[in-house]
Amino acid sequence: MPDARNSILSRLRASRDANGIAPQAAPPSDFTPLAEKKWDPAERLDRIRRLMEAVHTEFLETTEAEWPAAVRGFLEKEGLNSLLYAPATEAGARLAAEWGEGGPELVPYDRPVEEFKERLFDGVDAGVTTTLGAIADTGSLMLWPSADEPRLMSLVPPMHLALLKADALYDSFWQVLREKRWADGLPTNALLISGPSKTADIEQTLAYGVHGPKRLVVVVVR
Amino acid sequence: MAVENVNFAAASRKALQDPQLRANFRRAMDGLVTKRAAQFADAKEWNGVRTLAASVRTRALAKLPELLEQLEANLTRNGIQVHWASTTDEANAIVLDIMRRNGATLAVKGKSMVSEEMHLNAFLEEHDIEVVEADLGEYIVQLDREMPSHIIMPAIHKNTKQIAQLFREKIKDAKYTEDVGELTDLARRVLRRKFATAGVGMSGVNVAVAETGTLCLVENEGNGRMCTTVPPVHIAFMGIEKVVEKLEDVAPILSILPRSATAQPITTYFNMISSPRKPGEKDGPREIHVVILDNGRSSIYEDEELRNTLRCIRCGACMNHCPVYTQVGGHAYQAPYPGPIGKILIPQIEGLERRGEMPHACTMCNACVEICPVKIPIVEIMGRLRTEAVKKGGHVKGAGARASAREDAAWKGWAAMYSSPLAYRMASALMAKLGNAAPASLPLLKEWTSARVKPRFAGRTLHEMARKKGIPDA
Amino acid sequence: MSTAPATTGTGTGTIPRPDTVYYFGTCLVDLFYPDAGMAGIELLQAQGLRVVFPQGQSCCGQPAYNCGHRDESRKVARAQLDLFPEDWPIVVPSGSCAGMMKTHYPDLFKGDPDRAKAEKVAGRVWELTQFLVQVLDVKLEDKGEPVRVTWHASCHSQREMGVRDEPKALLRQLGNVELVELTRERECCGFGGTFAVRHPEISAAMVGDKMSDIEGTGASTVVSGDCGCLLNITGALEAAGKPVRGTHIAEFLKERTSGR
Numbered sequence: 001m002p003d004a005r006n007s008i009l010s011r012l013r014a015s016r017d018a019n020g021i022a023p024q025a026a027p028p029s030d031f032t033p034l035a036e037k038k039w040d041p042a043e044r045l046d047r048i049r050r051l052m053e054a055v056h057t058e059f060l061e062t063t064e065a066e067w068p069a070a071v072r073g074f075l076e077k078e079g080l081n082s083l084l085y086a087p088a089t090e091a092g093a094r095l096a097a098e099w100g101e102g103g104p105e106l107v108p109y110d111r112p113v114e115e116f117k118e119r120l121f122d123g124v125d126a127g128v129t130t131t132l133g134a135i136a137d138t139g140s141l142m143l144w145p146s147a148d149e150p151r152l153m154s155l156v157p158p159m160h161l162a163l164l165k166a167d168a169l170y171d172s173f174w175q176v177l178r179e180k181r182w183a184d185g186l187p188t189n190a191l192l193i194s195g196p197s198k199t200a201d202i203e204q205t206l207a208y209g210v211h212g213p214k215r216l217v218v219v220v221v222r
Numbered sequence: 223m224a225v226e227n228v229n230f231a232a233a234s235r236k237a238l239q240d241p242q243l244r245a246n247f248r249r250a251m252d253g254l255v256t257k258r259a260a261q262f263a264d265a266k267e268w269n270g271v272r273t274l275a276a277s278v279r280t281r282a283l284a285k286l287p288e289l290l291e292q293l294e295a296n297l298t299r300n301g302i303q304v305h306w307a308s309t310t311d312e313a314n315a316i317v318l319d320i321m322r323r324n325g326a327t328l329a330v331k332g333k334s335m336v337s338e339e340m341h342l343n344a345f346l347e348e349h350d351i352e353v354v355e356a357d358l359g360e361y362i363v364q365l366d367r368e369m370p371s372h373i374i375m376p377a378i379h380k381n382t383k384q385i386a387q388l389f390r391e392k393i394k395d396a397k398y399t400e401d402v403g404e405l406t407d408l409a410r411r412v413l414r415r416k417f418a419t420a421g422v423g424m425s426g427v428n429v430a431v432a433e434t435g436t437l438c439l440v441e442n443e444g445n446g447r448m449c450t451t452v453p454p455v456h457i458a459f460m461g462i463e464k465v466v467e468k469l470e471d472v473a474p475i476l477s478i479l480p481r482s483a484t485a486q487p488i489t490t491y492f493n494m495i496s497s498p499r500k501p502g503e504k505d506g507p508r509e510i511h512v513v514i515l516d517n518g519r520s521s522i523y524e525d526e527e528l529r530n531t532l533r534c535i536r537c538g539a540c541m542n543h544c545p546v547y548t549q550v551g552g553h554a555y556q557a558p559y560p561g562p563i564g565k566i567l568i569p570q571i572e573g574l575e576r577r578g579e580m581p582h583a584c585t586m587c588n589a590c591v592e593i594c595p596v597k598i599p600i601v602e603i604m605g606r607l608r609t610e611a612v613k614k615g616g617h618v619k620g621a622g623a624r625a626s627a628r629e630d631a632a633w634k635g636w637a638a639m640y641s642s643p644l645a646y647r648m649a650s651a652l653m654a655k656l657g658n659a660a661p662a663s664l665p666l667l668k669e670w671t672s673a674r675v676k677p678r679f680a681g682r683t684l685h686e687m688a689r690k691k692g693i694p695d696a
Numbered sequence: 697m698s699t700a701p702a703t704t705g706t707g708t709g710t711i712p713r714p715d716t717v718y719y720f721g722t723c724l725v726d727l728f729y730p731d732a733g734m735a736g737i738e739l740l741q742a743q744g745l746r747v748v749f750p751q752g753q754s755c756c757g758q759p760a761y762n763c764g765h766r767d768e769s770r771k772v773a774r775a776q777l778d779l780f781p782e783d784w785p786i787v788v789p790s791g792s793c794a795g796m797m798k799t800h801y802p803d804l805f806k807g808d809p810d811r812a813k814a815e816k817v818a819g820r821v822w823e824l825t826q827f828l829v830q831v832l833d834v835k836l837e838d839k840g841e842p843v844r845v846t847w848h849a850s851c852h853s854q855r856e857m858g859v860r861d862e863p864k865a866l867l868r869q870l871g872n873v874e875l876v877e878l879t880r881e882r883e884c885c886g887f888g889g890t891f892a893v894r895h896p897e898i899s900a901a902m903v904g905d906k907m908s909d910i911e912g913t914g915a916s917t918v919v920s921g922d923c924g925c926l927l928n929i930t931g932a933l934e935a936a937g938k939p940v941r942g943t944h945i946a947e948f949l950k951e952r953t954s955g956r
Contacts, residue, residue, distance in 0.1 A: 238898065549905075582890075583895060585888025585889075586762060587852075588851055588854075588855035605762065605764070610764070612764045633768040636768065637771040641754070641771045643753075643775070650727060653727055654730075669892070669896040670892060671935075673931075673932055674934070680729065683726045683730055684730040685753075687733070691737075693749040695750055
């Protein structure tokens with residue numbers, strides 16, 4: 001409603017100006033309290049692990065050479081039958097190439113969700129995605145879903161496996177925003193994920209997997 | 223809208239007579255207070271981040287008109303459609319129009335306090351559109367046709383048994399279980415079907431970033447991500463005050479909001495949305511609409527002191543720390559925002575004629591002020607609203623509506639006596655000697671003695687004792 | 697319970713020890729607790745101070761202020777401003793009234809010709825226990841029998857005056873006094889001035905929780921530094937037939953140290 005727009009904005013401007021507050025007069029903020037959130041690089045992963053395990057996240061340690069096999073081994077051990085993956089990503093291509101015969105079915109997310117909803121919602125046991133790294137301050141994974149690695153991969157399957165490179169660890173979200181210059185270009189959807197889906201809405205009792213994944217497995221790749 | 227007075231006193235009496243309800247709140251609030259304190263154990267860190275978060279919000283308000291224009295420009299550039307609404311009626315009409323254009327008859331909605339302000343669910347139901355609340359707590363209160371009793375934990379007033387009973391009655395084929403995991407699974411099953419079939423997903427906005435045209439949402443459950451990703455259309459609701467200037471301004475708010483609200487270092491999901499589905503992308507809505515609602519906020523903005531109300535980031539910590547809220551719970555306030563923030567926000571939105579009593583539901587203990595993560599002077603504003611309620615010519619809608627000639631005369635008499643040393647000396651000496659003869663049935667004493675014995679006058683005043691003991695007067 | 701630091705209080709810091717102080721007794725002390733008021737004066741005198749009690753004083757103006765009647769509040773507050781002409785500290789045996797003077801006078805007199813005067817008064821106000829500990833660094837000797845007490849912290853002393861550990865530090869100096877802290881020491885007792893009569897049921901529920909907390913400590917005495925809280929808590933204890941007594945901290949300290 002253009003009338004509403006103009007009336008709201010002109011009213012705000014009039015009252016702001018009447019009080020003599022120039023927009024330039026609002027002082028810049030001092031971000032020192034966030035800049036001070038720093039950890040020894042060697043401590044970051046321990047902290048991330050401690051914070052995320054406190055909210056039921058699981059960790060799987062592996063290496064750059066072995067992670068596809070480690071993921072497969074984990075699924076087999078857990079008795080899961082299918083894994084949603086992103087075939088057009090580098091990680092997805094490698095996963096498919098090294099998956100081998102038998103074992104859990106690899107399900108590619110290669111169509112628009114409209115053609116894929118039933119399988120997505122009812123027919124996959126787990127999804128695997130990459131991450132941009134993790135944040136020590138709060139124990140959070142960073143994800144930038146893309147055309148090749150869609151948004152729902154980390155949300156709809158009951159288990160989410162997230163590949164975390166052990167050298168992509170940061171101190172704080174603020175540090176990432178600044179150093180990685182996120183403001184210069186954000187994707188359609190950027191995410192911080194700090195555990196499996198949870199709720200405490202029933203008498204403050206924690207329950208996992210209310211809407212999203214019941215289990216989050218961080219696959220630490222060294 | 224017809225103006226009718228809301229009777230907080232009657233509603234709180236009802237709440238106080240419900241021992242189960244009181245036990246639920248007492249236990250929950252005690253737990254939250256203790257857990258929050260642990261999150262902010264480092265006083266220096268708390269003071270630093272709090273000062274920073276407050277400065278981010280203050281700066282955003284100082285630049286509010288420019289930031290809203292910048293936000294609109296960047297959202298539009300990103301392909302997100304912006305709608306402005308002065309009133310909740312306008313906002314509801316915008317939503318209905320979007321739903322109809324898309325032929326949608328089912329919407330799923332993540333938590334949005336603005337949509338509660340709009341009474342959106344009732345409005346859409348009148349137009350044969352089903353809205354399903356997807357946040358578990360909101361889903362529970364919707365099933366029972368109640369209002370949320372807390373802005374963060376909507377169903378905090380219910381215990382597991384009550385929810386178990388509710389689910390068995392309202393959900394098809396549900397068996398009775400008090401297992402929280404099973405109850406949660408039940409809701410998951412019902413709501414997953416809704417996510418997969420809804421034509422529209424709705425959400426609130428925790429922070430909107432002017433610099434990048436980004437909508438940020440914090441949540442634990444994943445229902446917010448479902449609502450903003452699965453349905454083909456997403457409608458987001460925000461008050462005009464929700465904008466911040468820079469992307470980095472989000473960081474202090476994200477640092478302090480979850481710790482203040484639920485004593486978590488961070489919520490499970492932090493969801494930043496900057497565009498609808500782009501060509502080649504396989505999921506996400508094809509349309510995103512943002513409804514920017516005023517509903518009285520631009521009037522609050524006009525006054526320098528009252529404007530501080532708009533710093534609020536809706537963490538709900540003031541409720542958790544409010545000794546009055548802890549006793550009576552959220553429903554007694556009969557408003558989308560209960561507790562301290564509600565006591566200052568609702569009277570400003572709805573006017574003092576209807577809500578003039580609300581700022582008095584407060585002992586001015588300042589517990590909320592002490593923990594507010596953006597330093598809102600809640601109690602100062604409470605006092606200001608009490609003044610506006612009894613004095614004509616103030617800023618707030620309905621100023622002076624609660625003035626009473628009897629009360630005015632009483633305070634004038636009080637002031638005359640207490641501002642004259644001679645009058646005070648005579649009156650106080652008299653009261654000290656004879657005050658105990660006042661019958662407990664007198665107004666005020668009657669209320670006082672409902673739970674206490676009469677205050678006992680000492681028989682002599684400190685003034686008299688000091689004189690007798692030769693304490694110098696100057 | 698919350699251990700978050702004071703943020704609304706005006707903070708601490710100290711001043712050089714003065715020879716003379718003003719004493720502002722407050723209206724509730726005047727009518728209901730004059731013995732506590734006198735005890736406060738004597739505690740200060742025992743430290744070698746000259747205590748001046750201006751006889752023209754009445755009330756800080758808070759009752760009307762909190763009810764929204766600021767003109768009337770200002771009228772009463774204004775009548776106090778000229779009573780303290782010298783640059784001496786003003787000691788108040790009540791956190792709430794001290795908080796009114798210290799944190800609200802500047803606002804109350806905003807745009808008023810007396811603003812500067814109000815600010816000068818505000819800047820010199822001390823809550824009694826704060827003054828005893830921070831400025832006088834008192835050392836107390838207990839002459840009483842063994843007793844178990846608990847402490848109720850008033851909202852305004854904590855959150856407007858920034859009083860934290862001072863009263864408990866004083867109680868802990870007393871060798872025969874066992875201090876058992878409340879579970880919810882910092883929670884409001886439900887007085888809130890006119891709140892207690894505007895919302896008597898909620899106030900009763902709040903003081904009910906406070907009473908249970910007090911009883912849970914097994915203390916025979918609840919000590920507090922604010923007469924509003926004391927009227928409320930002791931009034932409720934007595935109405936409920938509980939044997940716990942309530943005492944103002946000034947009176948309690950005086951009693952213990954004089955061996956009465």
